[in-house]
Amino acid sequence: MQKEExxxxKKLIELSRLSYQRGIVTYSDFLNLNELNIxxxxxxxxxxxxxxxxxxYDFSERQMVAFLPDAFCYEYFYPISVLKIRPLQKKFSEALSHRDYLGAVLNLGIERSKIGDILVQEDSAILFVHQSLEQFIQDELKRIRHTSVMAEPENFEKFSYTPQIEEKKGTVSSLRLDSLLALAFSSSRTKLVPYIENGKVFVNGKLITSNGYQIKQDDIISVRGLGRFQYKEMLSQTKRGRYLVTIHLYI
Structure with missing residues (x-):
């Protein structure tokens, strides 16, 4: 087991112990897919x-962990703030990528673990960040590349986000992980197997390294470097024994 793991x-165990001993909810920073798998x-x-x-939001990739003491039945709130980053003057703005937004925030000296997902929209982005940094980012984030920007807080309790999806239907020989990856990303199983073997594929947040892993209805599959999709359902079986299925690609 690696030192970082x-x-x-140890950090997660300590947070859980504090929650148990003090009878309070404790929270981690944002964890990535590998850390969530641990x-x-x-x-x-x-x-x-x-x-x-x-x-x-539902289906977020980077997530905080809340440790809950026994019989905890009170309302609790994750220390997450939502900021909308937009250009000051839309007509003078440039097209900004996920990397641009992330780089600008990290350049403020913020640790990656304090930042959740960044949802890039047509001319803005939604940033999930640790609550303690909300005001700092509003005060300090003024420019991304050549574009002047501002960060405005969203009401977290009222905030909702539904990912854009592309519905895709096709036939697969089985409901194995490698078969569904090939359908989702319009590639061959041979080209996609290395993603599985090299630890880049997660199903519902758990690392899966077996090509033959059986996917179940509503499973969410995340592939580092390619994207995410949800297996929705099997529609029918063909005369040749193949399965007609529906998947939702997150775009």
Whole structure:
């Protein structure tokens, strides 16, 4: 086990212990897919409490963990703020990518673990960030590349986001992971197998390294460098024994 993985496990165990001993909800920073996989595969006996994960909206990739003490039934709120970043003058703005927004925020000296997902829209972006940094980013983020910008807070309790999806239908020989990847990304199974073997594929936040892993209805598959999709349903079976299925690609 790598040193970084051990350190993360110790940190998560300590947060769980604090929650149990003090009877309070404790929170981690934002965890990436690899870190969430470490959490999900830890033996439950090592944790003192149950936990929930959330990143600010349904299907978020980077998520915080909330450790919940026994019989905890009160309302609790993740320390997440939502900021909308937009150009000061739209007609003078340039097209900005995810990398541009992320780079500008990190250049303020903010740690990556304090930043959740960044949702790039047509002429703006939605940034999920640790609550403690909301005002700092509003005060300091003034320019991205050559574009002057401003960051405005959204009402987190009222905020909702539905990812844009592209529905795709096609036939596969089985509901194996490699077959569905080939359909989703319009490629061959041979070209996509290395993504699985090299630890770049996650199903519902868990790292999967088996090509033959069986996908179930509503599973969300994330592939580093390619994107995400959800397996929705099997519509029918062809005379040749192939399956006609529907998937939703997140775009």
């Amino acid at each position: 051990l350190m993360l496990q 959490l999900h595969t830890m033996p439950k006996t090592e944790l003192y409490t149950t936990y929930k994960v959330f990143g600010g």
